[in-house]
Amino acid sequence: xxxxxxxxxxKETTITAEEYAQILKNAAETAQVAEQTxxxxxxxxxxxxxxxxxxxxxxxxxxxxxxxxxxxxQLLRKTHKFLKMLLPKFTSSLK
Numbered sequence: 001x002x003x004x005x006x007x008x009x010x011k012e013t014t015i016t017a018e019e020y021a022q023i024l025k026n027a028a029e030t031a032q033v034a035e036q037t038x039x040x041x042x043x044x045x046x047x048x049x050x051x052x053x054x055x056x057x058x059x060x061x062x063x064x065x066x067x068x069x070x071x072x073x074q075l076l077r078k079t080h081k082f083l084k085m086l087l088p089k090f091t092s093s094l095k
Contacts, residue, residue, distance in 0.1 A: 017068040020056050024075035027053045031082030043086060050083055 027049035034042035053076070 015056055017072060020053075021072055021075060023049070023053050023056045024072065024079055028075065028079045028082055031079060031086055034086055035082060046083065046086060050079065053079060 027046070030042070030049045031046040034046040057076075
C-alpha cells in the first residue's frame with residue numbers, strides 16, 4: 001500500500017473510511033475466492049489482503065461518523081468470518 005504524503009510535511013496522511021472499506025471489501029472477496037478454490041496462491045493472497053486490512057485499520061481517520069465505523073466493523077466481521085473458514089484449509093495444505 002502506498003502512503004500518501006502531505007504537501008507541507010513528510011508525515012503520512014490517514015486513509016479515509018471509504019478507502020478502508022474498499023480494502024476490507026477486497027479482503028472479503030479474496031477470502032471468498034480462496035475458500036472456493038482452496039489454492040495456496042488464493043489463500044496467500046487472502047492472507048495478504050487480511051494483513052493489509054489490519055494495517056489500514058490503524059490509519060483510518062478518526063473523524064468518521066459512527067455509522068461509517070459501524071459499516072466498517074460489519075465488513076471486518078465478514079472478512080474475519082471468511083478467514084476463519086479458510087484457516088483449516090490453509091493449515092491442512094501446509095502439512
